[in-house]
Amino acid sequence: MHIAVMGGHVSATHIASLSCTNSSMFFKLNAFSRVKMWLPLIPISMFILGDDRILPLLETSKLSWRHHLLKLIARFIPRYERCTCNECEVFSGMFGNTFWHENITPTMHQWLNKQSSTRLPMAAFPHLRKICNSGFIVDSNGCNSYLIHPERMAVPTLYISGGRCLLVTPQTSFLAHKYMKLHQPGFRHERVVVEGFGHSDLLIGEKSYKKVFPHILSHIGLAEQGKIHTRVNKCSKEALDWEADQHYEGSFGQFGTWFSPFVVVLLFLMLLALLLVLFL
Structure with a gap:
């Protein structure tokens, strides 16, 4: 949505309010995700796939040898949580875990992976790799074509992060919130960090209805009441303070992950060894 609006494809006049979970205009990855994006896993995957760049996930799907090879590699890629479901294993190997399994019901898990x-x-x-490695949204050439147009984001916003990060850290919503308060100070801008949630489980989690959606409904309700503006000084100290996240410092340390630096380095070496075995 931020690319659409800041890129001039969708006018903010058609948007009453904007609620975003985790990633938005900034992408601050945890250490594990940064290592995966730094490694040439995606270029290698594109090379393996060739022209057919849609990967079937169902076990019953008819696969080419390229698809078979890529799914085999995906199963060996480290991730936070393993799963007994084959489709979930392949997806999380390619993309990374998008939710903590304990947060979603078996029914939701079955629906996600089988339907x-x-x-x-x-x-x-x-x-996506260019965006993640840049740390903010860029165009397909890697150029900053979006953040240079803050005037197009004339909307009230709500940014929600999971406090138990899987892919991006809460700094992602922190920076987006600060950006909006700095460049669009006349609108209401809110930010929430919900403990215990990762990425997509913010929306599909079993307890999302009472821990996440009340924030979204409240934000929408204020927009419906016309309470989209706020009285904030254009150059307030709070809006200009980009140094630290006072709202949420995080419990995963300076490396943005529960994994220690040693474990991150070990995972990196394992990935490198796997690539050498497969392609040399």
Whole structure:
């Protein structure tokens, strides 16, 4: 949505309010995700896939040898949580864990892997890699074509982060919130960090209805009442303070992950060894 609005494809006049979970205009990855994005895993995956860049995930799907090879590699890629579901294993190997399993019901897990996410379109992954490595949204050429247009984001916003990060850290919403308060101080801007949640489980979690959605409904309700503006000094000290996240310092340390630096380095070496075995 931020790319659409800041890129001039969608006018903010058509948006009453904007609620975003985790990633938005900034992408601050934890250490584990940074290592995966730094390694040439996505370019290698694109090379393996060839022209057909949609990966079938269902075990019953008809696969080419390219798909078989990529799914085999995906199963060996380290991730936070393992799963007995084959489709979930392949998806999390390619994309990373998007939710903590303890937060979603077995029914939701079954629906996600057997009905909803049965194919993984990967054509946009190279662009996503450029965004993640840049730390903020860029165009397909890696150029900053969006953050240079804050005037297009004339909307009230709500940014929600999971406090138990899987892919991006809460600094992602912290920076987006600060950006909006600095460049659009006349609108209401809110930010919430919900403990115990990771990424997509913010929206599909079993307890999301009482821990996450009340914030979204409150934000929408204020917009419906026309309470989209706020009285904030244009250059307030709070809006200009970018140094530290006073709202949420995080419990995963300076490396943005519960894994120690030693474990991160070990995982990196394991990935490197796997690539050498497969392609040399």
